Amino acid sequence: MSEETGLVEIPKWHQFMLPLLKVLQERGELSRNDAIEAVVQKVGLSEEQMALSQESNGKSIVRGRIGWASSYLRSAGALIGPKRGYFALGPNAQNLFGLNRPIKRADLTGFKEWQDHEASKQAKNHASSDSTADINTEDSTPEDLIEAGVKQIKEQLVSDLLDQMKEMDPHDFEGLVLDVLPAMGYGGGSRQAMQGVPRGPDGGIDGKINEDKLGLDQIYMQAKRYSENSVSSEKVQAFVGAMTSGGCRKGVFVTTSKFTADAIRFANSIRDPRLVLVDGDKLANLMIQHGVGIQTKEVIKISKIDLDFFSGGGD
Structure with a gap:
């Protein structure tokens, strides 16, 4: 279920998508910081998990992963920014709630908003030989x-x-x-x-x-x-x-x-x-x-x- 960081496990970024949508469903529009704190409480993360940080920059791993979850949900039209620094449910959130299970990245790919977002990225990277999709970690x-x-x-x-x-x-x-x-x-x-x-x-x-x-x-x-x-x-x-x-x-x-x-x-x-x-x-x-x-x-x-x-x- 979780990725190991040393001896402490932390949920992967996609495992934060459903908790984030649920706290917005329960509490309505929230500031980014309040939404992150609410997700931490809903998931029940320990102080030890929250204390883990990126080696390169000292930033919280948990907060970073919740941030990436919000970005992916926004690209799929399931989350919107009603004003600067705030989160709210987007038009596609209900479709994801209807899955009645944790959300995966693959669940986002059927939405038109996601497809338009990916098409725009591919158009910009079409002529680029070093696109992130072409990176081979072994080579x-x-x-x-x-x-x-x-x-x-x-x-x-x-x-x-x-x-x-x-x-x-x-x-x-x-x-x-x-x-x-x-x-x-x-x-x-x-x-x-x-x-x-x-x-x-x-x-x-x-x-x-x-x-x-x-x-x-x-x-x-x-x-x-x-x-x-x-x-x-x-x-x-x-x-x-x-x-x-x-x-x-x-x-x-x-x-x-x-x-x-x-x-x-x-x-x-x-x-x-x-x-x-x-x-x-x-x-x-x-x-x-x-x-x-x-x-x-x-x-x-x-x-x-x-x-x-x-x-x-x-x-």
């Missing part, structure tokens, strides 16, 4: 396995960021985009250089960005927080029209979803004004790259032998 070095693990963690982080952004208020999402751009260096890296546009007939403009510290040139921004719909070429053309009527020659159109093929073709066909399209995956990766909306969870220190020290060349 791989420890460094290969670390790289594969880091890649899998990043893929999950991108998915989690997209889930959070799709649940944001549209106005808050516009503010998030106006946080990412200065982190990338626009406006001299100053949030004060970002100008939100008041609600009303703004002609499809959600923000104005000073490209330089003096504001000699501006970039217009449009942000569309969509859960499912792709951004059409008509939306992109309307944005370009608003740019040119405002005398702006550069624009950034950002969405949490995708752009249609026609929208991408249109953006690629124009040279003046210049337009950059940023879809949800690219935005999430930019947030990770520039440290917006994320925290560094841990830094793993890997040491190697100092051959110079043993060569006799030192004093």
Whole structure:
């Protein structure tokens, strides 16, 4: 039933899925920390089990596994984040309760949400020969396995960021985009250089960005927080029209979803004004790259032998 860690056994990550869903069923929406504590109580874990930590970072093994259980349930539509840092039952939770047994990873694969999530991952990794699915533990070095693990963690982080952004208020999402751009260096890296546009007939403009510290040139921004719909070429053309009527020659159109093929073709066909399209995956990766909306969870220190020290060349 459990994986051995020394002499103490700890449930595997998938064995925490049903207890997590049950505490949310019993108590309703919970903060992440409260949900984890409730799962610990429901499973009846001992202080000795809770004390076990990862050798690489000192983090709790139990809490980490509950966290992974929540991520997999979210990918299957059985758990949602109603607001930042909170858990609640998702639309597919009842189907899992109907199994009347512990939940396995294979039970998640039949849901459309899971299939869409996996299809998105496979599309991004299609051309990659070092995909985590192709890693052979017998043929791989420890460094290969670390790289594969880091890649899998990043893929999950991108998915989690997209889930959070799709649940944001549209106005808050516009503010998030106006946080990412200065982190990338626009406006001299100053949030004060970002100008939100008041609600009303703004002609499809959600923000104005000073490209330089003096504001000699501006970039217009449009942000569309969509859960499912792709951004059409008509939306992109309307944005370009608003740019040119405002005398702006550069624009950034950002969405949490995708752009249609026609929208991408249109953006690629124009040279003046210049337009950059940023879809949800690219935005999430930019947030990770520039440290917006994320925290560094841990830094793993890997040491190697100092051959110079043993060569006799030192004093």
